[in-house]
Amino acid sequence: MAGTVLVTGASGYLALHIISQLLDKGYRVVGSVRSQDKADKLLRNFKSQIGSKADNLCFSLVADIAEPNAFDQTFKAYPEIEAVIHTASPFTMGYADFEKAYYTPAINGTEGVLRSIKAHGLKVRKVIVTSSFASIMNAARLHDPTFIHTEDVWNPMTKKDATHDEFAYCVSKKLAEEAAWNFVKNNDVNFTMTTVCPPMIIGPQVFDEDASGSLNQSNQVFTKILDTKPGEKFINDVRLLSSDARDVAAFHIIPLERSNVEGHRLFPASNLYSEQEVLNIVLEKFPQLKGQVSEGEQEDTAVSIGFSNEKTRELVGGYDFLPLEKQVVDGFQQVLKARGISL
Template identity: 35%
Template sequence: MSSQEVVFISGATGFIAQHIIKLLIEAGYKTIGSVRSEEKGEDLKSLLKSGGLKSELFSYVVVKDIGAKGAFDEALKTHPNITVFLHAASPVTFEVADIEKDLLNPAVEGTINALNAIKEYGKNVKRVVVTSSYAAVAGFADLATPGKEVNEDSWNPITREQALTNPFLGYIGSKKLAEKALWKYVEDNKPQWEITVVNPVFVFGPQAFEVKDKSKLNASNEVINSILTAGKKKEEPQQYASYFIDVRDVAKAHVLAFEKKEAAGQRLIVSEGPFTSGEIYDIIVEDFPKLKSEIPRLDKSKGPKFEDSESIVNNEKTRKILGFKFIDLRKSVDDTVAQLQ
């Protein structure tokens, strides 16, 4: 199958995307990634090469702004042989001046632009996979439903008006609005391709390649990193209680999402299980005893209680479709910390 398929992936230098590309190349897929500059494209190519991967299977196209109208038109016109389109470009940011202009509109428009380009120019595209978020599935903050079950059919009840309240809710709202727009697009346009949406929770785990700049980790891994750097920064890390998944499992889910027939038309909630910052702290001091003296003791009594804020995730349907066992919290934390050390 892989020799015939040509896979396009947007946001190729992203945390999740690099792991996806690694898996694609290992499986022999010809892969084309969108990057923001030629420099980033060349850098990724050299990372693949130094990682012992067949870098000749990877090429890139420069797309400076994935949210711009027609952003992917040229890429699809130039590569009419693309058969799978993975839209994995999904930035996480809470630092915005205008929630509507900087978060809500770009999220919706970026998704619709990609779908329009595929419909118009992706003549050979058969499968589309889009990275969404657990934020589109469950309610948060005042909309949280502690103890209530959520599954692949659930939606965060947030409205556009509520999303405009603050940047955090703006981010949460942008994920729901973009995904709702996507499913409506599919319903209205009935394209030739089939779509799958991947909804990850907090994504932990090591970077796909060696980390040169440890100051710029993905937002989820900062939950782990903030505990490691608390001593040096002389500040108490913010504590969390939520759900986690390892990045390597998220990448695997994206590949299986287009390879498996039963994944077509589905939402996949990729979550291994609950975590608290206290549990992460315990794993670090138990498995990395040398770090114990560098890390200030975490006052777990100050941390949020899982049962006070979190819905109960039932992702049995996703697990059945994917058919593999997810990496547990200990391995995910250990591998992340080992790389950062």
């Protein structure tokens, strides 16, 4: 299905990978961003990187996705939009006002874009919503490898259970995904919906320059390693789920091209990893750092998470995920380059 796709939150780490792949496949892309400065910068970067393919990219300004009717003008300005990939949702920690920082933007942003599609996106036939493993995760059973997290599992936490910001983020992702499914169920819509529930997303940035700034939450393990000292203790208590950003982006495009995934949750998890495993890969592949950073613990004692995404793999006809080593090497060498460290 080559056509026009709206990608919300277009300046985000994952969204940029999605846009890059869409443009490479010949789609026309409308990206929503908060400011004209961001739009101008992204357009310059894409033109510099992919040349004339960037002619199929333009931007719509949406200052606050949580505002009512935030996307109405986008669909009025671009009535040719045939599909929407809704990635816009913050993944930051440290806020005390959970309602304002997590729940409101996640839920209102998701419901708002769906309302705008229903009212003004008359050609939209496919909607893909970025959810998260956080909406699947059972925190009480996270360290129990016999409890298997699958596409059919839902995070049981409620707002009352959100005793800290990480739990509030997880609850916000669950509530936003539930709101999306309920909207489709309770409204007469002309589009199908698929949600994508990625775990921690590791890997390179689309643009090298972005590796010099504040990295997304998952990739902060790279800067954490570089900020350690020899002999320093390195956290190694749980194995997390990860997938490469390029794979997660591909899973947002698969629903545009395969009708059998419509109405499903996709769970693109490729592997388990501990921070110690990431550190071991870094020390093996970048030996110049030995003696400069922590070597962590000799024994990896991290507890594993039970998971299975067999249903997702069957739906998409099988998928070869990029291995953890490539996720780490491609992402970490960008950070080294950005810091001026010799490769």
